[in-house]
Amino acid sequence: MSSPAPGLREQRKARTRKAIQEHALRLFLANGYDATTVDQIASAAGVSHMTFFRYFPSKEAVVENDEYDPLLVDLIAAQPASLGPLAVLRTAVVDGIREVCATDREALLARTRLVLTTPALRGRQWRNGDATQRLFADALAARADGEVTFALRVLASAVLGALSTALTTWVEGDGVEDLPSLVDRGFDALAHLDS
Amino acid sequence: MSSPAPGLREQRKARTRKAIQEHALRLFLANGYDATTVDQIASAAGVSHMTFFRYFPSKEAVVENDEYDPLLVDLIAAQPASLGPLAVLRTAVVDGIREVCATDREALLARTRLVLTTPALRGRQWRNGDATQRLFADALAARADGEVTFALRVLASAVLGALSTALTTWVEGDGVEDLPSLVDRGFDALAHLDS
DNA sequence: TATCAACTGTTAGTCAGTAACACTTTGTCC
DNA sequence: GGACAAAGTGTTACTGACTAACAGTTGATA
Numbered sequence: 001m002s003s004p005a006p007g008l009r010e011q012r013k014a015r016t017r018k019a020i021q022e023h024a025l026r027l028f029l030a031n032g033y034d035a036t037t038v039d040q041i042a043s044a045a046g047v048s049h050m051t052f053f054r055y056f057p058s059k060e061a062v063v064e065n066d067e068y069d070p071l072l073v074d075l076i077a078a079q080p081a082s083l084g085p086l087a088v089l090r091t092a093v094v095d096g097i098r099e100v101c102a103t104d105r106e107a108l109l110a111r112t113r114l115v116l117t118t119p120a121l122r123g124r125q126w127r128n129g130d131a132t133q134r135l136f137a138d139a140l141a142a143r144a145d146g147e148v149t150f151a152l153r154v155l156a157s158a159v160l161g162a163l164s165t166a167l168t169t170w171v172e173g174d175g176v177e178d179l180p181s182l183v184d185r186g187f188d189a190l191a192h193l194d195s
Numbered sequence: 196m197s198s199p200a201p202g203l204r205e206q207r208k209a210r211t212r213k214a215i216q217e218h219a220l221r222l223f224l225a226n227g228y229d230a231t232t233v234d235q236i237a238s239a240a241g242v243s244h245m246t247f248f249r250y251f252p253s254k255e256a257v258v259e260n261d262e263y264d265p266l267l268v269d270l271i272a273a274q275p276a277s278l279g280p281l282a283v284l285r286t287a288v289v290d291g292i293r294e295v296c297a298t299d300r301e302a303l304l305a306r307t308r309l310v311l312t313t314p315a316l317r318g319r320q321w322r323n324g325d326a327t328q329r330l331f332a333d334a335l336a337a338r339a340d341g342e343v344t345f346a347l348r349v350l351a352s353a354v355l356g357a358l359s360t361a362l363t364t365w366v367e368g369d370g371v372e373d374l375p376s377l378v379d380r381g382f383d384a385l386a387h388l389d390s
Numbered sequence: 391t392a393t394c395a396a397c398t399g400t401t402a403g404t405c406a407g408t409a410a411c412a413c414t415t416t417g418t419c420c
Numbered sequence: 421g422g423a424c425a426a427a428g429t430g431t432t433a434c435t436g437a438c439t440a441a442c443a444g445t446t447g448a449t450a
Binding site for chain 1: 353387
């Protein structure tokens with residue numbers, strides 16, 4: 001699972017990847033996503049057009065970061081067996097968000113704002129949401145040694161909906177509100193859908 | 196709200212639009228979405244490349260149909276004032292789906308399958324989901340003469356999640372199950388998220 | 391050091407989507 | 421019925437995302 005070997009080659013690759021991603025985000029935030037071309041990003045990162053696409057399958061992919069998913073899966077697996085699936089997701093997601101906010105708050109805010117204000121990226125984000133939903137449902141089923149049921153999938157979808165609503169509200173308020181609290185309120189709303 | 200005038204011009208436009216859409220779906224289903232070019236669709240419909248984009252803003256847009264949205268909004272507005280928001284959405288959505296299934300079942304199945312199996316279209320569908328969520332929340336708020344609250348947005352998101360899970364399950368089972376029943380089960384799951 | 395594999399750049403191509411301009415058709419006003 | 425403005429369409433040419441092929445370079449390895 002860990003990197004094969006910290007050889008010179010691997011180091012260079014990691015550095016190049018990071019450079020491309022950082023320059024891309026910088027240019028997107030400065031000039032807008034659509035107004036930034038892949039050629040500009042590649043030039044800024046000191047690589048060619050083709051190398052960009054060897055590191056990222058598309059211009060959209062450079063924005064997303066799946067690094068949070070494993071964190072959440074771990075948190076789900078770590079919940080006590082006595083909790084029901086909704087409580088599990090609530091604790092795991094709120095804790096996960098809290099942790100990310102503690103270290104990456106500004107970056108998360110900037111990136112989420114970028115995604116929400118760029119139509120092409122919004123679509124991409126939701127496509128990821130589909131994968132994340134499966135991830136959640138799988139993790140919940142594995143924790144209970146059961147199968148992925150229809151109800152579990154609905155639960156995972158609903159939670160993602162609440163999470164995305166919380167993120168949207170957070171960005172619309174320019175990050176003034178506390179994101180973990182907003183997410184928690186989202187779970188409250190889920191728990192009392194008929195009010 | 197109705198068409199401005201049934202002049203010759205409007206008739207031709209409607210016919211062209213329909214021709215483009217039908218040829219596009221036919222070609223997508225026959226050869227796949229990615230393997231079908233806009234030029235092919237335009238040629239099949241007897242128009243030029245440019246005319247295609249004058250009728251549809253993108254290749255993806257030709258697949259989606261927003262015709263169901265107004266139906267749902269009407270159904271939401273028509274619910275008795277005594278019902279809570281979740282019950283309103285449940286009745287409206289299940290009735291709407293039932294109506295669509297009664298008339299368009301095969302087309303809906305084919306189109307949904309196409310969307311779910313084409314990554315580019317999946318993203319688009321979810322982007323629409325974002326707009327639909329606002330639509331639902333607005334309709335609910337308008338019905339209650341209130342504002343769009345955070346809880347209403349979460350509710351709308353959760354319902355859309357359940358709906359999309361039902362659609363996915365329906366397509367995965369090749370349309371054997373009854374879609375309205377699946378959607379109803381989705382609402383059941385929403386009403387008992389902690390089980 | 392010699393060799394092989396991996397990495398990269400160059401070139402040239404496809405396809406989605408846009409802009410500009412000229413041409414045809416339709417609705418309308420005398 | 422004919423002139424005129426507006427709407428609709430096709431042609432051409434362009435940008436930008438993305439891919440395939442090939443050649444050159446650089447890191448790993450013996």
